[in-house]
Amino acid sequence: MIDAPEPILSAHGIHKSFGxxxxxxxxxxxxxxxxxxxxxxxxxxxKSTLLHCLAGVLLPDSGVxxxxxxxxxxxxxxxxxxxxxxxxxxxxxxGQLVPELTALENVxxxxxxxxxxxxxxxxxxxxxxxxLEVGQLATTRPTAMSGGEAQRVAIARxxxxxxxxxxxxxxxxxxxxxxGELALDVLVKATRETEAALVLVTHDNRVAAVADREVVLRDxxxxxxxxxxx
Amino acid sequence: xxxxxxxxxxxxxxxxxxxxxxxxYDLKRAHDGRFPAARPLAYGQVYATxxxxxxxxxxxxxxxxxxxxxxxxxxxxxxxxxxxxxxWLAETEQPGPYAADxxxxxxxxxxxxxxxxxxxxxxxxxxxxEAMRALTRExxxxxxxxxxxxxxxxxxxxxxxxxxxxxxxxRIAQDGTTR
Ligand SMILES: Nc1ncnc2c1ncn2[C@@H]1O[C@H](COP(=O)(O)OP(=O)(O)OP(=O)(O)O)[C@@H](O)[C@H]1O
Ligand SMILES: [Mg+2]
Numbered sequence: 001m002i003d004a005p006e007p008i009l010s011a012h013g014i015h016k017s018f019g020x021x022x023x024x025x026x027x028x029x030x031x032x033x034x035x036x037x038x039x040x041x042x043x044x045x046x047k048s049t050l051l052h053c054l055a056g057v058l059l060p061d062s063g064v065x066x067x068x069x070x071x072x073x074x075x076x077x078x079x080x081x082x083x084x085x086x087x088x089x090x091x092x093x094x095g096q097l098v099p100e101l102t103a104l105e106n107v108x109x110x111x112x113x114x115x116x117x118x119x120x121x122x123x124x125x126x127x128x129x130x131x132l133e134v135g136q137l138a139t140t141r142p143t144a145m146s147g148g149e150a151q152r153v154a155i156a157r158x159x160x161x162x163x164x165x166x167x168x169x170x171x172x173x174x175x176x177x178x179x180g181e182l183a184l185d186v187l188v189k190a191t192r193e194t195e196a197a198l199v200l201v202t203h204d205n206r207v208a209a210v211a212d213r214e215v216v217l218r219d220x221x222x223x224x225x226x227x228x229x230x
Numbered sequence: 231x232x233x234x235x236x237x238x239x240x241x242x243x244x245x246x247x248x249x250x251x252x253x254x255y256d257l258k259r260a261h262d263g264r265f266p267a268a269r270p271l272a273y274g275q276v277y278a279t280x281x282x283x284x285x286x287x288x289x290x291x292x293x294x295x296x297x298x299x300x301x302x303x304x305x306x307x308x309x310x311x312x313x314x315x316x317x318w319l320a321e322t323e324q325p326g327p328y329a330a331d332x333x334x335x336x337x338x339x340x341x342x343x344x345x346x347x348x349x350x351x352x353x354x355x356x357x358x359x360e361a362m363r364a365l366t367r368e369x370x371x372x373x374x375x376x377x378x379x380x381x382x383x384x385x386x387x388x389x390x391x392x393x394x395x396x397x398x399x400x401r402i403a404q405d406g407t408t409r
Contacts, residue, residue, distance in 0.1 A: 042400065205392045206385060209362035216355075223352065 008033045008164060008197060009054060014063035016049050016220075023049040024060065025220040031165065036188065036198040038208040041217035047201045048169055050217065054199065055088050055167045056080050067165075085110050089158030089196070091168040091187065096154055097142040103129060103153045104138040110161050128156040132186050148179035155187050159194065166191050169201045184210060239271075239279050244288060244307060244315040251292050251306040254280060266368065266377050267384040280305055288314050333391060337398060351399050355392060362388050 007030040016024040023046045031037060031054075039047050052058040053065060056072045065072045067087065072080060084090070097106045104125050111121035129135045132152040142150050151171065158166050171187055172180030188210055191198040200211055208214050216223040246252065246260045254276045262270045283289040288311035293304045307315070333354070340347040362385060369381045 042396070205359065205362060205389045206366075209359060209366040209385075211363075214356075214359055225356070 005032050007031055009065070009067050011050075011054055011065045012063055014050065014053055014060045014065070016046075016053060016058065016060045023220055024053070024063075026063070027053075027217065027221055028063075029054065029215055029222065031197050031199065033164070034192075034195045034197055035213075036191070036200065036211045038211035038214045039199065039201045039217060040203065040205075040208050040214055041223075043203070045217040046220040047217050049220075051167050051169050051199060051201050055090055055165075056084050057090070082114075085113060086161050087164045089161065089163040089166040091151075091154050091158045091166065091171050093170040093173045097150060097157070099142050102139050102141055103134065103145070103156075106142070106153060107157045107160050110157065114161070125156070125160060128160050129153070131190065132156045146179075147174050148183055151175060151179075151183045152186060155183065155190065159190050159196070162194055163196055165197045165199065167199045167201075170203070171200065172202070172204065172207055180204075180207075239275065240283050240288070241315065241318040243276070243279055243283065244311050244318070247289060247305060247307045247311070248315060251304050253295065253302040253304045255302065257305075263374070264376060265380055266372070267365065267381060283311065287311075337395075341398075341402075348399065348402060351395050351402075355395055358388050358392050358395070362392075 009031040010029070012028045014024050014027040015022075027046065027050050029037070029039075029050070039050060041047055049058065053060045053063075056065070056067075056075075059073055067083065072083075075083065090096075097103075098109065101109065104122060107128055108118075108121040108125035111124060112118065116124075126135065126138060129138055132155055134149055134152045134156070137145060137149055137153065140149075142153070145153065151174075155171075158168075166187070168187060172184050175183060184207060188198065198211075200207060202208055242261060242264075243257055246257050246264075249260075252260070254273060257280075258271045258273060258276050261276075262268070280289060284291070284305070287308055289305045290308050291303050292306045295302050295304055337347070337350070337354075339345075340350050365381050365385050365388070369378050369385070372378050372381065
């Protein structure tokens with residue numbers, strides 16, 4: 001048997017509660033480099049919470065998330081922020097662009113925060129806008145964009161640092177079928193081209209079918225696969 | 231797609247011939263290209279259907295071509311074939327009945343017999359999603375918009391099945407019963 005490559009990200013025994021609400025009870029997931037995984041499950045099953053724990057946005061109450069072998073909870077706040085900014089890209093369902101900034105400034109932001117020089121950051125950001133076919137929106141602010149356009153800009157921003165992993169929570173959720181399909185296409189195509197892994201949270205089976213495999217959450221834990229014992 | 235009603239395949243072939251005269255091999259290729267999710271046509275089916283269409287005066291033999299290969303008869307639509315095609319396209323289709331679907335029969339029977347329906351539903355979801363994955367890849371590679379539209383129909387139905395399977399899971403969980 002050929003050994004599968006080492007996971008780039010792994011999570012084990014993840015528990016997370018909000019007050020009395022238990023969102024995750026022992027969730028686990030392993031992600032291999034370049035792989036595309038869909039996280040599905042009923043509303044309230046803990047999909048977004050798991051995505052946030054994987055991406056280091058939330059720290060679990062217990063359990064371990066490791067990225068390239070390093071525990072996220074072992075990193076300092078600054079290190080974790082850098083990791084999120086450089087190695088991870090995040091695409092969320094709604095309003096994640098900074099409303100006061102133009103599309104170009106939004107996309108350039110992660111690079112500027114990393115200390116890249118302004119002309120350099122702007123040039124890279126412009127390339128990504130072109131690649132996602134929204135180059136004409138460079139000087140437009142988010143309030144003047146359609147949902148589909150804003151989502152493309154958000155995808156450009158998530159990819160601008162060439163992350164190892166892109167996390168997307170319902171990336172097509174607010175869009176109609178055709179616009180959503182186009183946004184999903186560019187997200188999948190761009191992550192394939194840059195060999196980034198992609199974690200897609202979705203309740204849409206058509207979106208889940210784009211992924212290489214599916215992880216089903218139910219009541220805060222991963223449901224066993226069809227071959228596994230229940 | 232399986233043609234339980236032979237009339238339907240006849241109408242589909244009339245539709246292909248509307249683009250111009252063709253021989254049996256062309257018809258099979260055009261059919262399989264238009265309906266990528268369907269079972270490929272067997273030549274026997276094509277020739278049997280053409281014979282029936284010819285008997286009914288809907289198509290006629292226009293020439294016999296011989297290139298390098300075997301002799302091939304070229305068929306064309308007749309005026310009444312064109313009328314028949316127009317009539318077929320104008321008629322709406324009866325929706326369903328999907329309740330006759332084996333998936334529905336099995337799921338309902340599992341619920342009534344108290345078999346492990348949750349496990350069945352879980353495994354069925356995996357099979358359905360795998361089929362959707364394969365069609366999604368095929369769709370991404372398809373050059374023709376018509377091919378993508380035909381695949382969309384199959385995908386939409388698999389999606390509807392999956393949503394029904396998931397709803398069934400939720401109802402079983404809520405009722406705490408498999409009956
Ligand atoms: N910040 C929070 N404060 C309080 N409760 C929360 C918070 N975030 C999530 N929860 C609760 O945790 C549970 C899991 O929520 P989560 O958002 O992860 O579910 P989900 O699977 O993403 O659902 P949906 O499909 O509706 O987006 C829910 O009961 C939710 O109400
Ligand atoms: Mg959510």
